[in-house]
Amino acid sequence: MQKMEILPSLLAADLGRLGDEIRxxxxxxxxxxxxxxxxxxxxxxxxxxxxxxxLCRRVAPSFRxxxxxxxxxxxLYIKRFAEAGADELQIxxxxxxxxHAELARIRALGLGNAIVLNPETPVERLLGYLDEVDCVLVMxxxxxxxxxxxxxxxxxxxxxxRAARPSLDIMVDGGLNAETIPLAAAAGAxxxxxxxxxxxxxxxxxxxxxxxxxxxx
Ligand code: DX5
Ligand code: ZN
Numbered sequence: 001m002q003k004m005e006i007l008p009s010l011l012a013a014d015l016g017r018l019g020d021e022i023r024x025x026x027x028x029x030x031x032x033x034x035x036x037x038x039x040x041x042x043x044x045x046x047x048x049x050x051x052x053x054x055l056c057r058r059v060a061p062s063f064r065x066x067x068x069x070x071x072x073x074x075x076l077y078i079k080r081f082a083e084a085g086a087d088e089l090q091i092x093x094x095x096x097x098x099x100h101a102e103l104a105r106i107r108a109l110g111l112g113n114a115i116v117l118n119p120e121t122p123v124e125r126l127l128g129y130l131d132e133v134d135c136v137l138v139m140x141x142x143x144x145x146x147x148x149x150x151x152x153x154x155x156x157x158x159x160x161x162r163a164a165r166p167s168l169d170i171m172v173d174g175g176l177n178a179e180t181i182p183l184a185a186a187a188g189a190x191x192x193x194x195x196x197x198x199x200x201x202x203x204x205x206x207x208x209x210x211x212x213x214x215x216x217x
Contacts, residue, residue: 002169002190004215005031006208007066009173009195010056011047011146018052021199022059028204032064032088034173034193036146037081039071042092043144050077050084057085064088068116068173068193070143072096078105088112090137090171093125103132114171118143123157130165135191140184141174146195150175155187162188178211185215 008030013021025033033056038047056065067086071077074089075097081089089106093099093115106113114135117126119142126136138157141148151174161170171191172184181192192211201207 002167003031004185004212005171005191006198006211007032007034007171007191007193008198008204009034009036009146009193010052011036012195012199014199018055019059022056022063024204025198026060026063028198029208030063030198030204031191032066033060034195035065035067035086036195037067037069037071037077038144039073042072042095043070045144050080053081053084053086066090068137069095075102075105078102078109082106082109082111086111088114088135090114090116090135092116092118093129094118094121100129100132103129107134114169116173117157119151119154123160126161127164130161130168133168135169135171136161136165137171137173138189139174140172140176140180143174148175150177150180150183152180152183155183158184158187158189178207178214181211182214 008025038045040046066088068090074091103113112134115129116137140154170189172189173193176194177197
């Protein structure tokens, strides 16, 4: 079975204390930090650029940086995010570029790659990419904002992907908490992004520990 991983999403951090929040996520025992990049075109919001990824590397050098590019043209920025210290780059199948070529380029730069699927996109769109990726990320909210409600109708996509690839990493992102993570796990996901749920915890370490106990059962 794939390793179960929990990734806090930096989007929900207290931006006035960004360095402390990055360290808090790392010392809570999270497996990696999920960093959401929004371009105000692919999604109706703006968030972090390469400088924030570089800050994460400076503050917590050995805390893996998982970078989710919600961008129409990720191809124009892959090199900059790689130089800034991304360990993994995730690009959308709906992006406006040669997605096969960009997935290959991410790997050629020595990084992990992933293909991401929006809620309204059929899972069949991904099937031609599964031999080229380290991970598939299934969105369970419409990307652009944290704190949205989990869309349970996306769960069957995870089941299809798990049946197609028993040993692929399947990540899920959006609306995840102690109630919805077990649903995504039962469908076959093994990597869980949580923003507002984890950063709202007074004791993030205890919350991650409790999630791991549920997942191990
Ligand atoms: C949504 C982002 C998510 C977001 C998740 O556009 O891709 O990673 O930060 O936030 P929560 O966990 O609050 O739904
Ligand atoms: Zn994300």
